[in-house]
Amino acid sequence: MTASVVRPADGSREVALVRVPAFWVVLAVLVAGGLWMARLAGEFFTSYPKATALSLLLFALLAVPFWLFVAELDFFEREPTRLLVLAFAWGGLVATTVSIPGGVALEDLVAKLGSPGLAASWGAALAGPSVEEIAKTLGVVAIVLIARAQVNSVLDGVVYGAMVGLGFQIAEDIVFAVGAVALAGQGDQLQPVIATFLLRGFLGGIWSHTLFSALAGAGIGYLVVSRERGRPHRMGVAVLAVFGAWASHVLWNAPLFVDGLGNGVLALLGVLLIKGLPPLLLILLLVRHAHDREADYYVGRLATLPDPALVTPGELEALRSGSRRASARRLAADRAGRTAAAAVRRLQRAQARLAVELSRADAGSTASWEAAVREQRAVLRQLGHAEAVAGRVSWRHRAETVVTTVVAIAVLWVALSALGGA
Amino acid sequence: MARINRRQLTNLLGALGVVATLGGLAFGLPAIDRSLPAERAVPDGRPYPVGAGVTVVPPRGATVDVTGTRPGDSEGTVLFRLGPVRYAIAVRPFRGDLAAAAERLRKRIVDTTGYQVTSAQLTVGTAGGLAGLQGGYTAPGRGGRYAVFVDGGLTIEVTISGNDLDLGRSLPQIEASTRTLRRTDEPR
Numbered sequence: 173m174t175a176s177v178v179r180p181a182d183g184s185r186e187v188a189l190v191r192v193p194a195f196w197v198v199l200a201v202l203v204a205g206g207l208w209m210a211r212l213a214g215e216f217f218t219s220y221p222k223a224t225a226l227s228l229l230l231f232a233l234l235a236v237p238f239w240l241f242v243a244e245l246d247f248f249e250r251e252p253t254r255l256l257v258l259a260f261a262w263g264g265l266v267a268t269t270v271s272i273p274g275g276v277a278l279e280d281l282v283a284k285l286g287s288p289g290l291a292a293s294w295g296a297a298l299a300g301p302s303v304e305e306i307a308k309t310l311g312v313v314a315i316v317l318i319a320r321a322q323v324n325s326v327l328d329g330v331v332y333g334a335m336v337g338l339g340f341q342i343a344e345d346i347v348f349a350v351g352a353v354a355l356a357g358q359g360d361q362l363q364p365v366i367a368t369f370l371l372r373g374f375l376g377g378i379w380s381h382t383l384f385s386a387l388a389g390a391g392i393g394y395l396v397v398s399r400e401r402g403r404p405h406r407m408g409v410a411v412l413a414v415f416g417a418w419a420s421h422v423l424w425n426a427p428l429f430v431d432g433l434g435n436g437v438l439a440l441l442g443v444l445l446i447k448g449l450p451p452l453l454l455i456l457l458l459v460r461h462a463h464d465r466e467a468d469y470y471v472g473r474l475a476t477l478p479d480p481a482l483v484t485p486g487e488l489e490a491l492r493s494g495s496r497r498a499s500a501r502r503l504a505a506d507r508a509g510r511t512a513a514a515a516v517r518r519l520q521r522a523q524a525r526l527a528v529e530l531s532r533a534d535a536g537s538t539a540s541w542e543a544a545v546r547e548q549r550a551v552l553r554q555l556g557h558a559e560a561v562a563g564r565v566s567w568r569h570r571a572e573t574v575v576t577t578v579v580a581i582a583v584l585w586v587a588l589s590a591l592g593g594a
Numbered sequence: 595m596a597r598i599n600r601r602q603l604t605n606l607l608g609a610l611g612v613v614a615t616l617g618g619l620a621f622g623l624p625a626i627d628r629s630l631p632a633e634r635a636v637p638d639g640r641p642y643p644v645g646a647g648v649t650v651v652p653p654r655g656a657t658v659d660v661t662g663t664r665p666g667d668s669e670g671t672v673l674f675r676l677g678p679v680r681y682a683i684a685v686r687p688f689r690g691d692l693a694a695a696a697e698r699l700r701k702r703i704v705d706t707t708g709y710q711v712t713s714a715q716l717t718v719g720t721a722g723g724l725a726g727l728q729g730g731y732t733a734p735g736r737g738g739r740y741a742v743f744v745d746g747g748l749t750i751e752v753t754i755s756g757n758d759l760d761l762g763r764s765l766p767q768i769e770a771s772t773r774t775l776r777r778t779d780e781p782r
Contacts, residue, residue, distance in 0.1 A: 193602050194609035201613060219705055266616070274619035277627035283660040284630045292645075292664035303619050310612050317608045354705065357698030 178249075178325045178469045179397045180531040189254075194317035198258070201314075205265035209343065216350045220360045227349035230369045231342045238382060242334045245463065246327050247494065248470040248524040255319055259332045262311035263339025263385070267304065268347070271340075274303040293427045301384075301421035304340065308381065309388040309414050311336035316396055325469075326393040326462040333389015337381035344381070345372045375444060380424070387455050388417040390462060420451035467492045470527035477530075482545050483523055486561035491523060496562040503563035508555040516560040519548035633657040633675060641776065645670010645685045646748055651774035653767040656681065674771075679756035679764045681771070688749035695749040696727040696742045703753075708734045722776030724750070737761050739768075745777050 189195045216224040243256060278299035283291035315332045316323050323329060345368065352364035372380075391413020395406045429443045471491055474483045483491075490500040497520055505513035526541035552558055598606070636642055636658050641649035645665045652658070652674050662673025662682060674681040688695055696715060703709050711731045718728040718741050726743035738755035752775075754761070754768050 193598070193606035194612075197606070197609035197613060201616065218707075270616050270620040273621075274623045277623035280627045280632070280661040281623070281630070283663070284627070284632060288658075288660045288663035289665050291660070292666045292670065295664070303623070307616065307619055310615060314609070314612055317605055317612070354702065357702040357705075359701060359705075 178466055178531065179399065180324060180528075189318060192318050194314070198262075198314045198318055201266055202258075202261055205269040206261075208269040209265050212347070220350055220353050222360045223353040223362055223365050224346075224350055226362050227346045227365045227369070230365065231345050231349070231373065234345075234369070234373045235338060235342045238338050239335075242331055242338060242382070244494070245334070245459070246325075246331050246466070247497065247520075248466060249324055249328070249528045251322060251328065251331055252319075255315060255322055255332070256335050258318075259311055259315055259335035260339035262314060263308060263336040263341070263381070264343040265339075267307035267311060267336065267340045268343045270307045271300075271304045272347075274307070275299045278303055297422050297425040297427065300425055301418045304381070305384060305388060305414060305418045305421055308336045308340055308385045309333070309392065309417070312385075312389045312392040316392060320396065323393060323396045325397055325466045326390050327459075327466045329389040329391070329393020329396070330386045330459050330462055331389070333392070334382045334386040336389070337383065337385030340385070341381040345369075348372060376448075383452060383455050384417040384421050386459060387420065388414045390458060391416075393462075416454075420455070423447055423451065464493065470524065470531065473527045473530040474523060481549055482526070482542060484559050484561070486559055487519075487523065490560060490562040491520060499562035499565065500560045502569075504552075504557050504560065506563070508552075508557040512552060512555045512557045515548050515551045515555065516557075519545060519552065519560050522548055627661075632659050632661045634660055636674070641774070641778075642672060643670070644672045644683050644750075644775075646687075647778045648683075648685045648748070648750055649774075649776050649778055650683060651771055653681070653764070653771045656771075676764045676768065677756075678760050679754065679768070681768050682753050683775070684751045684753075686749055686751075687747055688744060689747070690744070690749075692725070692727060692742070692744045695744045695751075696729075698749075699740055699742050699751050699753075700729070703731050703738075703740065706733070718772070720773045720775045722774070724775055724777065726750070728752075739765065741772055743775065748777070750775060 213224070213228075239256075239260075243250070276299075279291055279295040282295045282298055312329060312332045323332070349365045349368040349372075352368045353361060356364045391410035394413070395410040398406055398409075424447055426447070429446055471488050474491070475488055477483055487500075490496045500520070501513045501516045504516040522541055522544035526538055526545060529538045529541055549558070552560065634657060636652045636656060638654050639651060642652050642658070643649050643665050646668055648670070650672070653676050656674040656676045659673040659675050662671060664671050669684075669686045671682065671684045690698075700711050704711055709731055710733075711729060713730045715727040715729040718726045720726075720743070724743040724745055726741050728739065728741035731738045731740060733755065735757065736755050737758045738753060738761075740754070741752040743750040743752075752772050754765070756764065
């Protein structure tokens with residue numbers, strides 16, 4: 173295992189944020205962005221109080237599962253909440269504040285240097301991604317500047333990038349929802365908010381800013397972590413990742429296939445899949461690769477422990493992927509109830525934390541995490557489920573997942589059709 | 595007093611680089627945009643495409659402002675300028691009748707702080723057979739007229755604004771232009 177997979181944090185080098193000059197600069201930028209967005213929100217509340225309140229509520233709720241998913245991506249070396257909040261705030265307050273005037277100006281430049289027709293068809297595809305992807309990527313750069321020790325792997329870059337993208341996505345969706353209310357011209361109505369929520373939040377949400385910025389963040393993570401590579405190589409990879417995020421965004425906004433597949437329900441779904449699926453699969457594969465390499469690295473640290481009370485070969489296998497960790501929890505629930513599933517979760521967390529401590533150059537004390545592992549092991553033994561291994565993947569579980577997804581899409585589509593949004 | 599070390603200086607410069615890039619996006623791009631002219635001459639007497647198959651013959655001497663002009667297959671906007679007077683036309687898909695379209699436009703006008711609709715609506719028609727409603731509004735230091743037409747799943751909204759003196763001078767020409775609105779084919 174090369175050091176490029178993970179650059180373990182040196183605990184002795186962690187510096188309080190207040191002593192980092194970049195922290196104060198970033199804080200000032202966040203305050204400026206916050207004031208600008210607060211003024212915008214004030215205007216929205218003055219004109220459309222109910223619609224604005226509902227859009228804030230709905231999109232805040234939508235952010236919760238996305239947040240939990242992104243925060244869970246790096247199971248082994250979890251990112252500090254304060255930095256995740258900072259990344260989210262950068263996306264929601266700073267990147268949006270910059271992107272609104274910058275995007276309008278760039279689209280106008282397309283119209284001036286090209287033609288109004290070019291701006292009408294390709295303006296959104298060229299201007300939005302160009303400004304927004306740069307503004308969001310700067311959020312990951314800001315995180316590196318203020319807490320470099322916390323960016324230990326490519327996956328860390330993915331997590332911070334995704335969190336910046338999530339903040340941007342939520343803020344942008346709120347602006348679009350209230351904009352739809354204004355365009356409808358029927359006063360403080362809630363229907364345009366709900367239609368925007370279903371359309372942008374669900375159908376457009378999964379392959380939107382969170383995903384694009386995750387890719388750009390991976391590039392910044394690689395730039396920071398892969399020290400054994402030359403600077404030109406690392407810069408090249410980072411630029412390529414940001415370009416990939418930009419290209420995915422351009423493809424999503426591009427006026428391609430708008431008329432080619434007709435106007436029906438299947439046609440719209442087809443367009444969504446053609447434009448959204450390739451980047452989605454590409455980025456998910458990349459994230460999975462980064463996750464698996466990081467997991468292999470930390471599992472390798474745990475494998476050096478000779479004591480099966482700390483980790484068994486079966487548990488090492490289970491720890492390698494999110495699906496196998498979940499499978500281990502399901503197996504525990506099936507055999508020994510929910511208490512056992514919760515104990516497996518705590519055991520896996522303690523083992524992950526122990527692996528991180530083992531990876532650190534100054535790993536002085538791993539005793540507290542060893543004790544935490546032994547404590548959960550004792551709980552599991554008492555429950556009659558001593559080992560947190562993954563179960564076999566059942567067809568029933570797979571079938572349930574597929575059916576649930578299909579039903580969710582159908583319900584979403586019926587709701588959209590009823591609201592006139594599809 | 596604590597001195598800044600080399601690592602902190604590099605860190606500070608990096609942060610300032612981030613701020614400079616943000617400034618370039620937020621202020622630099624708009625500054626470049628403002629430095630380039632937005633108005634283009636339009637040929638006199640020739641129909642100008644607004645969007646979704648709708649055309650209009652611009653007033654003589656008008657220019658088109660490309661920052662407010664986005665022609666499209668299913669919708670579109672055009673912004674003409676006749677001296678200081680603004681003459682905008684927007685075409686959008688619409689499910690509803692003329693009264694609903696007019697009410698929607700009036701609501702959007704009065705939703706803008708300081709804007710008031712001033713008069714009752716009158717019927718208006720175009721040479722191409724479009725039937726619509728028109729009215730007036732005031733804004734701080736400005737006056738305005740609006741007209742709205744509905745045809746085959748589209749709404750065509752016309753808004754004209756400027757100070758009272760300029761508006762009074764240009765209005766006959768603009769109203770003549772509005773009467774040339776024509777639907778040339780079905781929207782896609």
